Amino acid sequence: EAGPFSFGPVTWDDATWILTSSFIIFTMQTGFGLLEAGVVRRKNEANIMVKNAIDVIFGGLSYWVFGFGLSFGDSYGSNPFCGIGYFFVETSEEHMGIVFSTFVFQLSFSTTATTIVSGAMAERTKLTAYIVFSFLNTLIYCLPAHWYWASNGFLRKLGIVDVAGSGVVHLVGGVSAFVSAAFLKPRLGRYAKNNSFTNAGNPVSSLIGTFILWWGWLAFNCGSTFGISGGKWKLASRSAVTTLNASVGGGVAGVIISFTTKKRKYDVEYLINSILGALVAITAPCAVVKPWESLVIGTIGGALAIASSIVVNKMKIDDPVSASSVHGTCGLWGLLAVGLFAHNDHLENTTQGRSGLFQGGGLYLFGVQLLGGIITIVWTAVLTLVMLICIQRTIGLRMSEEDEERGADFVEHMITIPSEEEYRHTVACMT
């Protein structure tokens, strides 16, 4: 009666919410692209944007072919560890509304998870290798999505709560990013002793990217009610407030940490990482915590993003956009924050009757969240490593030193930096 899924839109009101949210969530790809383009050196700017397009193209293809099916397939054989069904997604006229709007929404999440990794692999990965990686990356993402979100997923049965995916989307993306960055080794000269590495970039571009992500995140978290009818519009409204409040907390943390530790300067990277880290952290608990709690969760998330990126850098793991820290560390923190702060949700039973440690719910929920986090980390790390090794041994993963020096824009795309001559000619014409 309620259609093929135990979740998903059941009315056109829900569909309006789900689809509109999806359309806004896709704008986050523009945000990730600009964020990353602002961090890499000029010679790799176009290349990183292309990689973000590749994430949608090849990640989208594999999600349609097998990703959605492994996540949410409910045919014969679907089990707590893996969905079966909906491969090459298609359905009847009757169920088109529910199945297709759910697919589009989930696809917008899946491509986000893939895109997170592109930044960590920037400036040294062959594009052909990246294409293969982004196609296969869906596999890493879609199983956790099943465990956490499908009605028969084993973590969901245990009671895990990850409203919009601190675990499923961000922890997965962040761990993949960490493993990829470590496996790829640093960019040439990144940790050279004479400190000659120019990490110039374009902070305006990164800030615009951050802004686009910020507003897109509202649809990401609020849309995760999977509808607007019943009590869902109340949870969506709360999610909007907690998401904004968390970003406020993160931003305040970033400003204060930079001011106090960087000689009264306001480091742009710190600010960006703390805002995004806070947004990642609130993604799991957004619908089930209070505004002041989201402020606390976001503040801690912002601080963790900065601290973690310092640690990762000290380990000489070269993650140009700090994806490991922003998405990985804060993704885990978001999962755990549910175990601490979650209130029992009487409207849509998101919490399955449980609440977090600080609300008197005891350690059970915290334990489940921690367990989910650990399993997600291990699964993602192992699978990412296996894929990278396979790619390396077949088509090769890292650009040659010469190519890296020249830059991917020229080597992969035959782009030459806007000719100085033309520029001078123009100036000359004017004077």
Add this chain to the structure above:
Amino acid sequence: EAGPFSFGPVTWDDATWILTSSFIIFTMQTGFGLLEAGVVRRKNEANIMVKNAIDVIFGGLSYWVFGFGLSFGDSYGSNPFCGIGYFFVETSEEHMGIVFSTFVFQLSFSTTATTIVSGAMAERTKLTAYIVFSFLNTLIYCLPAHWYWASNGFLRKLGIVDVAGSGVVHLVGGVSAFVSAAFLKPRLGRYAKNNSFTNAGNPVSSLIGTFILWWGWLAFNCGSTFGISGGKWKLASRSAVTTLNASVGGGVAGVIISFTTKKRKYDVEYLINSILGALVAITAPCAVVKPWESLVIGTIGGALAIASSIVVNKMKIDDPVSASSVHGTCGLWGLLAVGLFAHNDHLENTTQGRSGLFQGGGLYLFGVQLLGGIITIVWTAVLTLVMLICIQRTIGLRMSEEDEERGADFVEHMITIPSEEEYRHTVACMT
């Protein structure tokens, strides 16, 4: 009872869908602007953005004055070739919801059709001439909109299906672009023998523009159900999947074609054109084909966009953004694809009981689509040519050679490229 139109929103749920879609569709203007700004040389960047603003201002003015009326006017005298009524759009409090939300939605389509042409005329058209052109261009667009979409349009009566406008919007825009580019002749030195023309541009900007268009396209195609109630939310959901799948197909085509024909390089222009070409192609059939069919339609669309742009270039017709190919060729392909792939729509009767050749519907629908395409091409080409000749003989169309050399930013807007001196001064201050 159902209000003034045979289509359009009838409830506030529909209005939410229609208006929200419109707002997102307008963001495509930003996308077109960036796409074009990324293709032109630096000396014409601001000018092309201004032209995109002009499209909304003067195209919007004429659409309000006469465009909407000629398209959808249903007063006395309205006939299969031309609507009458709703000039200087106004209505009663009672019908405000239906009339105004329909107008806004249609306006977002009209300005898109106009904007398509701006890229093809880039770097050599006088701004004053372009202002006149963009005001009059509405006339070219609004009659096909009547033929295809108004309840008494002659092509609609024949059974034509063009869900979101591969024909009405893109084929019209693309043919106008082709005629304009040919009429204007190439930019100075574009096909010079010594190949000295620097077509440098800013690929990052073009890619960002493409991203913005991509997500906007979802609202463009899905919003074209003209509502969300009844079976419309099902068609909208399907449209989202087919639109995304088509872009996946187009992107894959672009990647493979570039890799195989360009010595393992990934040409950014190829990628952009193939993604956009696929989106144009799926625009007509989005609600009436299956996901796998949309993948095929998009793949062919992507390939056609690239092939066509090579042919146009060989003809020495200088269309800087390949608008002729992306919107014209793929627009026609989208129309024809309906004739091949369309399934009979039992939900909202979009297909008037018919289906395409491959679904056993015979050649009738294909024939109608082809006829519609041919009529659209002839109408658009003739009218565009007449307008261009009129403009040329009165106020002049093309910039002087000297002005073209200096660049439109300086000549039309008194913009000087950011002073090198100031830049050097700043650097000096820092060191």
Add this chain to the structure above:
Amino acid sequence: EAGPFSFGPVTWDDATWILTSSFIIFTMQTGFGLLEAGVVRRKNEANIMVKNAIDVIFGGLSYWVFGFGLSFGDSYGSNPFCGIGYFFVETSEEHMGIVFSTFVFQLSFSTTATTIVSGAMAERTKLTAYIVFSFLNTLIYCLPAHWYWASNGFLRKLGIVDVAGSGVVHLVGGVSAFVSAAFLKPRLGRYAKNNSFTNAGNPVSSLIGTFILWWGWLAFNCGSTFGISGGKWKLASRSAVTTLNASVGGGVAGVIISFTTKKRKYDVEYLINSILGALVAITAPCAVVKPWESLVIGTIGGALAIASSIVVNKMKIDDPVSASSVHGTCGLWGLLAVGLFAHNDHLENTTQGRSGLFQGGGLYLFGVQLLGGIITIVWTAVLTLVMLICIQRTIGLRMSEEDEERGADFVEHMITIPSEEEYRHTVACMT
């Protein structure tokens, strides 16, 4: 029964409208950022983007702590001059939908008001001072919001009509901008006799910012019906048309004024200011005027924005983005335009049974609008001045001359302009 507010969403349909509008409105922050980044010199680009982030972070914090409460608190003690209640916004599960969606919508307005000022203070304000200012700025905004919009606000009781905030948001922002720009004094060398001040900037960036604001404005004005149910969808649809038509009028004014007064050149700043000025002007009357009236209102708004910015500049008040004129002058015009053009709204009683002078409503409504405008100007000017003096006397407001010369990007954020050396190295590698 209808929940805690006399306005606001009461159904999930309304919530969909309110929340989706809010998400789109937040994208205007990206627009303001780019608009401002395009106007300042390169050495202050990142800094101005950071200031826009600060507006959301610290303005958002204070709005949650006290702003929303002072605007819309309806607890014991709430009076015509000031709301009481909802400090540190929180509510019950039952009222979550209404309270939180209203808060998010209002927050998107509040941060807009704050952001307007950042442009006027550009290139010479210490970031630490700006942080304090943006936290406190909420106070300036939230009381007018109460007077105009809360059910017991004294201006509302008098019958004032300010649908989406020409007065509450823009006049407040514009007056704050004017006072701040005057108080801060001009940037170094801005009015030097030898005219050596290079106000280069990046017009493409400003135009993109304008585009983003333009489409966001649709959600801003249409969302201000505070819902979609009942007659609200009709008013929202009308608001979309009037908003677009006003921008058309403004744009036409800008084009004509520039063409006639600037030797047939099309000044980009004129165009931007006239479009935005028109949008500001239609913000108050959007739901209660006819399309052709909005064209008139917008045309006058566009002309006023340009004229006013010339006057402000002649007064040697250095407002780099013309915020005083676009938001201040046109905000006042928008308020007054209601008094002239407003039609009595029978659908939702926005106009409390009254109409404007030109509709035969006499001078009462015009008088109230004028009174509201004057009170708003005086309140904003005085409070802004008090705050600036307090900040100046404690932590200091203006950067040192040396720092201003070096640029805020370097001084506040340790950003060095992308190294010329790296650039040359890259070029060398390619050749």
